[in-house]
Amino acid sequence: MNVELSNADLALRISQGDQEAEAEVCRRMAPRIQLYGLRHLRSSSAADDLVQQVLLTMLEALRAGRLRDSDRLPQFVLGICRMTVLGLRRSARRQERLLVEFGSDLVPDPAPSPMLDDDQLARCVQSLKERERSVVVLTFYNEQTAAETAAFLALSESNVRVIRYRAIRQLRTCMESTS
Amino acid sequence: MTPQHRRRPIACSNPVEADVLMDYWLALLPSSSEETVEEHLVTCDECGDRLREAIALAEGLRTLARSGSLQVVISDEFVKHAAESGQRVRAYAPPPGGSVQCTVAADDDLLVARLAADLSSATRVDLSWCTGEGIEFLRMADIPVRGDAGTVICQQSITMAKASPSNTLIARLVAVDAEEGERLLGEYAFHHTRTIPGPGRWEPS
Numbered sequence: 001m002n003v004e005l006s007n008a009d010l011a012l013r014i015s016q017g018d019q020e021a022e023a024e025v026c027r028r029m030a031p032r033i034q035l036y037g038l039r040h041l042r043s044s045s046a047a048d049d050l051v052q053q054v055l056l057t058m059l060e061a062l063r064a065g066r067l068r069d070s071d072r073l074p075q076f077v078l079g080i081c082r083m084t085v086l087g088l089r090r091s092a093r094r095q096e097r098l099l100v101e102f103g104s105d106l107v108p109d110p111a112p113s114p115m116l117d118d119d120q121l122a123r124c125v126q127s128l129k130e131r132e133r134s135v136v137v138l139t140f141y142n143e144q145t146a147a148e149t150a151a152f153l154a155l156s157e158s159n160v161r162v163i164r165y166r167a168i169r170q171l172r173t174c175m176e177s178t179s
Numbered sequence: 180m181t182p183q184h185r186r187r188p189i190a191c192s193n194p195v196e197a198d199v200l201m202d203y204w205l206a207l208l209p210s211s212s213e214e215t216v217e218e219h220l221v222t223c224d225e226c227g228d229r230l231r232e233a234i235a236l237a238e239g240l241r242t243l244a245r246s247g248s249l250q251v252v253i254s255d256e257f258v259k260h261a262a263e264s265g266q267r268v269r270a271y272a273p274p275p276g277g278s279v280q281c282t283v284a285a286d287d288d289l290l291v292a293r294l295a296a297d298l299s300s301a302t303r304v305d306l307s308w309c310t311g312e313g314i315e316f317l318r319m320a321d322i323p324v325r326g327d328a329g330t331v332i333c334q335q336s337i338t339m340a341k342a343s344p345s346n347t348l349i350a351r352l353v354a355v356d357a358e359e360g361e362r363l364l365g366e367y368a369f370h371h372t373r374t375i376p377g378p379g380r381w382e383p384s
Contacts, residue, residue, distance in 0.1 A: 032221050035230055039204060074221040081221075114235040121239045125249060130322045133251045137334075139205070140237060141244040142260055146207065152254040154325040165198050171236065172197065 011070035014062040025062070026055050029077050036081045041088070050088070054080045117175070124174035132167035139164055191225045200226070200233045247289040247337035252306070252322045255332060261289050271369065278368035283340045285375055290335045294352055296365035299326045301354035304364065306333060311347030311368075321355075344380045345373045 005013075005024065013021035033054045037047030057080050061067055067076055125133060131153070138149045146157040146164070153160065195203075195216055202208050203216045220227055243249065245266075262268050267286055272293035273279035283290055298304060306319040324331055331352060348371065352364040 031224065032227055035220060035227050036217065038234065039206075075218065078217055078221040114232045116235050116239040118239060118243070121236075122243055122248060125240070125243060130252060130319050133249070134253065134323045136240060137244045137249060137251050138254060138257060140240040141257060142264075144256075148256065152256065152325070153323045168198070168201055168236070171240075175236070 006071075007073035008070040011062055011067050011073050014059070015065040017063070022059055022062075025058070025073070029058070029074075030055065032074070033077065033081055036078070037085075040085045046088075050081070050084060053084050053088075057084065120175060121171070124171050127174065128167055128170060132163055132170070135160060135163045136167050136171070189225065189229075191223050193219070194223075194229070195219055195226045197229065197233065200230045201237065204230065204233050204237055247287075247334065248339075249334065250317075250319070250336050251334050252319070252324070253291075253332050253334050255330075258289070258291055258332060273367040273369065275365035275367065278370060280370050280372065282372045282374045283337060285341065287337060287341075290337045290340050292333045292335060292350060292367070292369070294331045294333065294350060294365060294367055295329060296331065296352045298324050298328060298331070298352075298364065301326070301362075301364065303355045304331070305353045305355050305361075306331065307351040307353055309349040309351060311349065313349060315351075340371070341375055342377060343371060343373065344378060346371055 005021070007025075007028075010021045010025050010028075014025065030051050033051045034047045037050035038044065041047055041050060054077065058077055061076070061080075067073065125136060128136065134153070135149055138144045138152065146160045150157045150160045155163075199208070199212070199216060203213060206213075208216065220230060245261075247266075258268055258270070266288035267284075268289045268291060269281075269283055269287045270291040270293055271279045271281045272295065275295055294306075301324070303321050304324050306322050307315050308317040308319070309315045319333075322331065322333075333350070348369045350367045350369070352366075354362040354364050356362070
C-alpha cells in the first residue's frame with residue numbers, strides 16, 4: 001500500500017472494498033486514537049480497547065460510505081473517539097460486550113513509548129530549586145491541581161503554573177543534555 | 180529520554196507547545212483549548228510523538244514522586260494521601276531543641292520529618308542538614324513554607340535511610356534575611372538506629 005495516499009483517497013478506496021486501504025487507515029489512526037485513550041481513560045489497556053472500538057466503528061462507516069467529507073477523516077475519527085469514551089463511561093458493560101464480540105484482530109502494534117532513564121530523572125529532579133521540586137512532586141504525585149498546590153505554598157495559581165513550567169523545562173533540558 | 184527523542188527540528192508547521200502538551204496530559208487545559216489540541220493531535224503524528232515524550236516524563240515523575248526517594252518539602256495533604264493510598268508512612272516529630280530516636284523498616288515507603296517552628300516572621304527559610312557534630316552537609320535553600328503553617332514537613336529519601344548506618348542527623352530551620360543574616364528557628368536531632376542488616380558505616384565508593 002502506498003502510504004502517501006491521502007486520507008480522502010483511502011476513505012474512497014475503503015468504500016470500494018479495498019482491504020489494504022483499511023489496513024493503512026488503521027495503521028495511520030491507531031496511534032492517534034491510543035493517545036486520546038491514554039489521556040481520557042488513564043490506562044494502556046483501556047486505550048487499546050478504545051483503539052479497537054473506534055477502528056471498528058470507523059471501518060463500518062467508511063465501508064458504508066457514510067463519511068460525507070472524506071477530507072475530514074481525522075476529525076471524523078476524533079468524533080468517534082469522543083463519542084466512544086462518553087459511551088464507555090456510561091456503560092462498562094457495553095465495553096465488555098464489544099470486546100468479546102470483536103476480539104483484538106484490528107489492533108496494530110502499539111506505538112513505541114519513549115524510554116526514560118529513571119536514575120537520571122531523579123538526579124535532575126534533585127537539582128531543582130526547593131520550591132520547584134515541591135511543585136513537581138505535588139503536581140505529579142496525584143495530579144494535584146494548581147489551586148491545591150497554591151494553597152499549600154501560599155502562592156497564586158498562576159505563580160504555581162509558572163514554577164511548574166520552569167521546572168519541567170529545566171527537567172527536559174537536563175534529561176536531553178545528559179542522555 | 181533516549182537519544183532518538185532528543186530535541187530535533189520540528190517539521191510540523193504549527194506544533195503544540197511542550198508546556199501545553201503537558202497541561203493537556205495533566206487535564207489542566209480549559210475545554211476549548213483541549214479540543215483545539217485534540218483536533219491537531221488527530222492529524223499530526225509528530226506532535227503525537229512529542230505528547231508521548233511528555234507522558235513518559237510525567238509517568239517518570241509520578242513514579243519518582245511515589246518512590247519516596249526524593250528529599251523534598253511536602254504538604255500535609257500529600258502525607259495523608261500517601262497513607263490513604265496504602266503507603267507505609269514513618270513520621271518523626273522531634274520538638275524544637277529536642278531529639279528523637281528513629282529507624283526505618285524494610286517495608287516503609289515514606290520517611291517524613293515534621294519540624295515545628297514559628298515561621299510567621301520569616302521571609303525566607305532554609306533547612307540545613309548537619310552531621311551529629313553540627314557540620315552542615317546539605318542546605319535546602321528557600322524551602323516552600325507558609326508563614327501560618329507552624330510546621331515544615333520534609334520527606335527524606337527512604338532509599339538512603341534504609342541504607343544508612345546508625346548515626347545522628349541534625350536539622351536546623353533557619354530564617355534568612357538579607358540585612359539581619361541568619362536566625363535559628365529550630366533545631367532537631369534524629370538519632371537513627373539501623374534495623375535493616377547492612378554495613379555498620381558508609382562504605383567508601
